[in-house]
Amino acid sequence: MTSSVRPLVAGNWKMNGLAASLAEARRVRDALSKSGPADVMICPPATLIAELAREAANSPLLIGAQDCHAAASGAHTGDISAEMLKDAGARAVIVGHSERRSDHGERSSDVRRKAEAVHRAGLTAIVCIGETAGERRAELTLSVVGRQLAASLPDAANAGNTVIAYEPVWAIGTGLTPTAADVAAVHKFLRGALVARFGGTGGAMRILYGGSVKPDNARELMAVPDVNGALVGGASLKANDFLGIIAAYGA
Numbered sequence: 001m002t003s004s005v006r007p008l009v010a011g012n013w014k015m016n017g018l019a020a021s022l023a024e025a026r027r028v029r030d031a032l033s034k035s036g037p038a039d040v041m042i043c044p045p046a047t048l049i050a051e052l053a054r055e056a057a058n059s060p061l062l063i064g065a066q067d068c069h070a071a072a073s074g075a076h077t078g079d080i081s082a083e084m085l086k087d088a089g090a091r092a093v094i095v096g097h098s099e100r101r102s103d104h105g106e107r108s109s110d111v112r113r114k115a116e117a118v119h120r121a122g123l124t125a126i127v128c129i130g131e132t133a134g135e136r137r138a139e140l141t142l143s144v145v146g147r148q149l150a151a152s153l154p155d156a157a158n159a160g161n162t163v164i165a166y167e168p169v170w171a172i173g174t175g176l177t178p179t180a181a182d183v184a185a186v187h188k189f190l191r192g193a194l195v196a197r198f199g200g201t202g203g204a205m206r207i208l209y210g211g212s213v214k215p216d217n218a219r220e221l222m223a224v225p226d227v228n229g230a231l232v233g234g235a236s237l238k239a240n241d242f243l244g245i246i247a248a249y250g251a
């Protein structure tokens with residue numbers, strides 16, 4: 001069912017990157033071939049989207065954004081709408097990242113509204129979910145991610161406009177990763193929930209794993225059933241590391 005899903009390797013630069021950092025993105029762009037076995041995306045800070053989108057035009061490298069406001073425009077100083085991100089050249093927007101949930105108190109209902117905004121703009125929502133260390137210790141992982149998934153996804157989600165990213169909070173930026181068996185259990189559970197709610201298109205929705213993905217663990221993590229790619233933070237900032245992860249797909 002999911003073996004035909006084309007994987008996505010997306011780099012989340014977070015609040016990192018100045019104009020000089022575009023050199024790393026150019027190196028990624030220049031190493032990709034059109035017939036590569038995975039889609040590859042970089043989500044730079046908003047300040048770099050337009051320039052990077054111009055430089056990546058007519059190349060296989062896709063450009064995404066990090067977060068957006070739920071409204072299309074209006075009196076929201078400092079915020080950016082999904083329509084603006086599309087206008088700048090983004091094809092996707094990460095919503096519900098655990099750093100947004102913890103730094104800005106975003107709840108799954110907020111994430112759902114943002115995902116709806118992403119869809120309204122005609123872009124792909126990359127919807128992040130994941131449990132904390134305490135929730136995993138208390139064996140609440142599946143109930144937590146199940147709740148987040150249900151409440152964060154709009155009813156209009158489908159395999160074309162939505163990507164799920166399972167990112168255990170305790171694995172982000174720590175160098176810790178769950179075992180392949182633990183990742184398999186969560187992704188199988190998420191797949192079941194997606195199929196139950198969305199039917200066939202839920203079976204084709206990409207479910208990425210994120211949290212300390214590195215070149216040396218990518219192959220094992222990406223081989224797990226129902227892992228359809230990676231959301232990569234720290235290791236996406238350097239072209240060599242990011243390309244090492246993409247190489248897990250034989251690109």
Ligand code: PGA
Nearest residue numbers: 172173211212232233234
């Ligand atoms: P990391 O971040 O790869 O640095 O752990 C992943 C993420 O937050 O998307």
